[in-house]
Amino acid sequence: MLNTAQKTEASGTEHELTDGFHLVIDALKLNGIDTVYGVPGIPITDLGRMAQAAGIRVLSFRHEQNAGYAASIAGFLTKKPGVCLTVSAPGFLNGLTALAHATTNCFPMILISGSSEREIVDLQQGDYEEMDQLAIAKPLCKAAYRVLHAQDIGIGLARAIRAAVSGRPGGVYLDLPAKLFAQVMNADAGAKSLVKVIDAAPAQLPAPAAVKRALDVLKSAKRPLIILGKGAAYAQADDAIRTLVEKSGIPFLPMSMAKGLLPDTHPQCAGAARSTVLKDSDVVMLIGARLNWLLSHGKGKTWGDQPKKFIQVDIEPKEMDSNVEIAAPLVGDVGSCVTALLEAMGGNWPAAPADWVNAVKTKREENVAKMAPRLMNNKSPMDYHGALGALRTIIKERPDAFLVNEGANTLDLARGVIDMYQPRKRLDVGTWGVMGIGMGYAIAAAVETGKPVLAVEGDSAFGFSGMEIETICRYNLPVCVVIFNNDGIYRGTDINSAGHDPATTVFVKGARYDKMIEAFGGIGINATTPDELKRAVNAAMDSGKPTLINAVIDPAAGSESGRIGNLNPQSVLKKK
Numbered sequence: 001m002l003n004t005a006q007k008t009e010a011s012g013t014e015h016e017l018t019d020g021f022h023l024v025i026d027a028l029k030l031n032g033i034d035t036v037y038g039v040p041g042i043p044i045t046d047l048g049r050m051a052q053a054a055g056i057r058v059l060s061f062r063h064e065q066n067a068g069y070a071a072s073i074a075g076f077l078t079k080k081p082g083v084c085l086t087v088s089a090p091g092f093l094n095g096l097t098a099l100a101h102a103t104t105n106c107f108p109m110i111l112i113s114g115s116s117e118r119e120i121v122d123l124q125q126g127d128y129e130e131m132d133q134l135a136i137a138k139p140l141c142k143a144a145y146r147v148l149h150a151q152d153i154g155i156g157l158a159r160a161i162r163a164a165v166s167g168r169p170g171g172v173y174l175d176l177p178a179k180l181f182a183q184v185m186n187a188d189a190g191a192k193s194l195v196k197v198i199d200a201a202p203a204q205l206p207a208p209a210a211v212k213r214a215l216d217v218l219k220s221a222k223r224p225l226i227i228l229g230k231g232a233a234y235a236q237a238d239d240a241i242r243t244l245v246e247k248s249g250i251p252f253l254p255m256s257m258a259k260g261l262l263p264d265t266h267p268q269c270a271g272a273a274r275s276t277v278l279k280d281s282d283v284v285m286l287i288g289a290r291l292n293w294l295l296s297h298g299k300g301k302t303w304g305d306q307p308k309k310f311i312q313v314d315i316e317p318k319e320m321d322s323n324v325e326i327a328a329p330l331v332g333d334v335g336s337c338v339t340a341l342l343e344a345m346g347g348n349w350p351a352a353p354a355d356w357v358n359a360v361k362t363k364r365e366e367n368v369a370k371m372a373p374r375l376m377n378n379k380s381p382m383d384y385h386g387a388l389g390a391l392r393t394i395i396k397e398r399p400d401a402f403l404v405n406e407g408a409n410t411l412d413l414a415r416g417v418i419d420m421y422q423p424r425k426r427l428d429v430g431t432w433g434v435m436g437i438g439m440g441y442a443i444a445a446a447v448e449t450g451k452p453v454l455a456v457e458g459d460s461a462f463g464f465s466g467m468e469i470e471t472i473c474r475y476n477l478p479v480c481v482v483i484f485n486n487d488g489i490y491r492g493t494d495i496n497s498a499g500h501d502p503a504t505t506v507f508v509k510g511a512r513y514d515k516m517i518e519a520f521g522g523i524g525i526n527a528t529t530p531d532e533l534k535r536a537v538n539a540a541m542d543s544g545k546p547t548l549i550n551a552v553i554d555p556a557a558g559s560e561s562g563r564i565g566n567l568n569p570q571s572v573l574k575k576k
Ligand code: ADP
Pocket: 104, 105, 106, 168, 169, 228, 229, 230, 231, 232, 234, 235, 255, 256, 257, 258, 287, 288, 289, 290, 291, 292, 294, 313, 314, 315, 316, 319, 332, 333, 334, 335, 430, 431
């Protein structure tokens, strides 16, 4: 409804009016969307202002990609679509990477972009920021809609919400042309046109026969394994999943963002025996995890010579048999499937085979013991293990803090070293291994939950979203960014032997990223030893003040592409 009650005389009676701006805001609020991430400009500047005035939290970023990543992870954390608001063509395109990322990672998100005049765009007459955004968005998201009339705003948003969160969650594009915002209609009719989405992500129950089949396969196992993926984390069925794991006694392996669903220190956690369990298991139950590249497509050397049978719990039927045969597909939402499994298991489910459970336990203890001394070294400059040893203790002492993590070595080593204790606390590069999620994720985690955030960032990774430290300072968010500064991508030691330019993978030597945040009133600290690092992070987490710590890492410590160097193509001519 219009703020200053505007009235018209129509057939002798007074009518209150509303317009496109207000209908969009009312529709968001009606559906419980209370936070929006974006960058202002024509035609959505006033929408942002009015949304803020109407009590929606509007987080203004420095680049749409970061706002989009923030929205995507807000969706993962809340099971409501995260909303990113951008201007037309360039702003839309900047947000589009994040929309595609949300779709790829199965996070619910809505990218709302203003767009130019349809009549001019379609005739390609060169409008301000002209682009056929709807057509461009379509292949990169689950669904894309455009609203042309104010009376359709309610339906348009309802469709976007339902598409984003139902079934396999993903990104949705909503195109709102500039003209729409100014369209006026009768306020009563406007209010009636809004749609409150009822049961946006309905439970999807698995068929009883499929549950029985899954349990029959599981029962036949000699060396069973449960793999938990970020779909399981998203489902927020934490208690049921924990009960299933404990009741079955089966070792579990958490994928990166499923760490903490059960604590990494849980006696059944096989995280530290990853290669063994993948190789030697005979029955593998996937819960909300795809057999994509992150699991070597379910075949090859990683999976060893033992014949495998897979049970897969997933909401997306098409995921079954995507890479290998799935012996027992269980299609439904994780909560319903796990509950159905538990019910069908009954009271006397046999214990998991003891020799297998013990073999996994022994391997895990061996690996943990091997790693321990490396994590305690106090070298300066630091190596990854020394620095991560310090951060590992911090998360142990502050298990409700978020850990945002990106980089190559900084990512792969932190994933292995830093134990997680609570669900959905580890947020990282996800399915694409994308650099640039860091500050957007950190901001959204702090905004959506009010919890402290520790962002552990490679120096390259940080560069993709680094300007958002201003945003962190502006909103005074409890975010502590630690930059693992090894002077470059993978290593800081590469040399270009053919000319004066620096090698392609190196940055300014000895850069002081801590100075950047001081420009915005945050706290900057240079840490050269694990002890210094630990002190600085603890102080930051205690104070809750925006802090950036430049952790000086030995430029020679990392390896090419971290743990996935094997994916680099090799030229036969390379080292002539
Ligand atoms: P990871 O990278 O952790 O292995 P993936 O992103 O590959 O996880 O897989 C997540 C899977 O979880 C997707 O196939 C998706 O369809 C599924 N999923 C997402 N939400 C749910 C849910 N609520 N119930 C069941 N499956 C889900």
